[in-house]
Amino acid sequence: MATMTLQEKILFKLQDVKDPEIASISIVDLGMVHEVKVDGSRVTVSVLPTFVGCPALHIIERDIENAIISIDEVEDVKVDFVYTPQWTSDRISPEGRERLKEFGIAPPPLDHVMGEPWSIECPYCGSPYVTMENIFGPTACRCILYCKSCKNPFEAMKPVLNLD
Amino acid sequence: MNKETMKPEERQALVELLYQLADDDFILSFRGSEWLGLAPHIEEDVAFSSINQDMMGHASMYFRLLEELGEGDSDSIAHLRKPEQFRNAIILEEVNGPGTYLEKPDYDWAFAVVRNYFYAVAKQIRLESLRICSYEPLREAAKKILMEQYYHLMHWELWFKQLVTSTDEAKKRMTDAIQKVWKDFGGVLTLGPYYADIVKANLIEDEALLKKRWMNKMEAVFKEVGLDFPGAPRMERGNGRKGEHTSDLEGALSTLSEVYRANPAAGW
Ligand SMILES: [Zn+2]
Numbered sequence: 001m002a003t004m005t006l007q008e009k010i011l012f013k014l015q016d017v018k019d020p021e022i023a024s025i026s027i028v029d030l031g032m033v034h035e036v037k038v039d040g041s042r043v044t045v046s047v048l049p050t051f052v053g054c055p056a057l058h059i060i061e062r063d064i065e066n067a068i069i070s071i072d073e074v075e076d077v078k079v080d081f082v083y084t085p086q087w088t089s090d091r092i093s094p095e096g097r098e099r100l101k102e103f104g105i106a107p108p109p110l111d112h113v114m115g116e117p118w119s120i121e122c123p124y125c126g127s128p129y130v131t132m133e134n135i136f137g138p139t140a141c142r143c144i145l146y147c148k149s150c151k152n153p154f155e156a157m158k159p160v161l162n163l164d
Numbered sequence: 165m166n167k168e169t170m171k172p173e174e175r176q177a178l179v180e181l182l183y184q185l186a187d188d189d190f191i192l193s194f195r196g197s198e199w200l201g202l203a204p205h206i207e208e209d210v211a212f213s214s215i216n217q218d219m220m221g222h223a224s225m226y227f228r229l230l231e232e233l234g235e236g237d238s239d240s241i242a243h244l245r246k247p248e249q250f251r252n253a254i255i256l257e258e259v260n261g262p263g264t265y266l267e268k269p270d271y272d273w274a275f276a277v278v279r280n281y282f283y284a285v286a287k288q289i290r291l292e293s294l295r296i297c298s299y300e301p302l303r304e305a306a307k308k309i310l311m312e313q314y315y316h317l318m319h320w321e322l323w324f325k326q327l328v329t330s331t332d333e334a335k336k337r338m339t340d341a342i343q344k345v346w347k348d349f350g351g352v353l354t355l356g357p358y359y360a361d362i363v364k365a366n367l368i369e370d371e372a373l374l375k376k377r378w379m380n381k382m383e384a385v386f387k388e389v390g391l392d393f394p395g396a397p398r399m400e401r402g403n404g405r406k407g408e409h410t411s412d413l414e415g416a417l418s419t420l421s422e423v424y425r426a427n428p429a430a431g432w
Contacts, residue, residue: 052308053221083308114314135315136211140218144210160311 031091186226356405
């Protein structure tokens with residue numbers, strides 16, 4: 001640990017900050033951490049919200065502050081929510097995609113083009129034979145599907161991509 | 165253009181536009197939230213409340229931009245203005261139907277579908293135009309909102325097309341709702357008294373152009389589902405962009421702001 005720079009320590013700590021609505025995945029693996037700036041003992045973390053009206057943002061802000069302030073060298077933590085660049089669902093790391101599956105949530109389709117049909121695999125059995133039950137799920141970023149192979153309902157992260 | 169360099173008339177135009185964008189989303193998402201537990205089925209309840217939550221998020225994003233421009237803090241912008249300071253279109257403040265959320269709600273689902281669908285189309289057109297807005301924070305907000313709006317539009321378009329091509333009763337209720345919304349939907353498609361300054365500051369394209377795009381889209385959809393296109397929508401009860409409103413807005417605001425007014429420090 002002694003060889004870690006402060007920047008590395010912060011990123012390490014941020015791995016402990018989980019999405020309050022998906023307890024298995026960190027905000028780092030979700031691709032929400034844009035930038036960590038260190039100025040002496042002052043730290044600024046820029047975070048990209050997944051959805052604009054996400055009610056978990058206040059909790060995430062508090063959890064980031066608590067995680068980073070626990071580092072000895074840090075005296076002040078500021079969290080900025082920024083919208084440039086924009087969070088898109090392809091920012092989720094390979095590790096994050098696996099964590100989502102463990103939670104019973106299919107990761108968003110890769111190489112998706114907005115407007116085209118999605119192909120989503122069941123997070124339990126891997127079957128592509130699934131039907132969309134509701135494009136809106138229990139949180140803004142999720143939708144509800146049903147697997148015709150193993151007959152389980154499951155959720156998926158919505159693809160959210162730039163429309164340019 | 166940025167906060168420091170903009171001229172007073174540009175700032176005024178920007179502020180007016182932001183209030184229109186914010187208040188449209190704010191009021192319509194409130195009306196939507198009154199449907200909680202009353203939507204036709206459980207899946208729709210989940211979907212509709214998710215859409216309303218997104219839209220309330222969009223409103224608060226605009227309120228934050230107003231806060232940055234010195235309009236006061238975003239909570240008081242949302243909760244402490246008088247009805248005549250609101251800039252939303254009148255059709256968006258209208259009650260969902262007879263009764264109230266707590267007492268004998270007899271809400272009209274056809275009206276909900278038509279109003280939300282027409283609005284989603286107009287909002288999409290507006291946001292696409294804002295992608296070239298001269299004020300960067302608004303341009304970036306619009307891009308972000310557009311990604312979510314994409315799903316809302318898809319949702320309401322599905323409902324609209326299915327109901328309007330369904331049974332005779334569904335079709336009758338939908339055409340009644342279309343006639344009702346048409347009387348005032350012109351209010352959504354106007355940029356209000358500061359329209360010339362808004363366009364001159366390159367904040368958004370000309371309202372005539374935006375309106376034309378909305379009409380073209382609607383005409384194509386009406387044709388597809390076999391409905392007669394009624395021509396340009398009207399603005400019979402007044403222009404919300406000028407602060408003209410009905411008593412429905414007062415009712416909505418007193419409910420919306422009850423907690424905040426009772427205790428501005430309450431966390432919720
Ligand atoms: Zn399965």
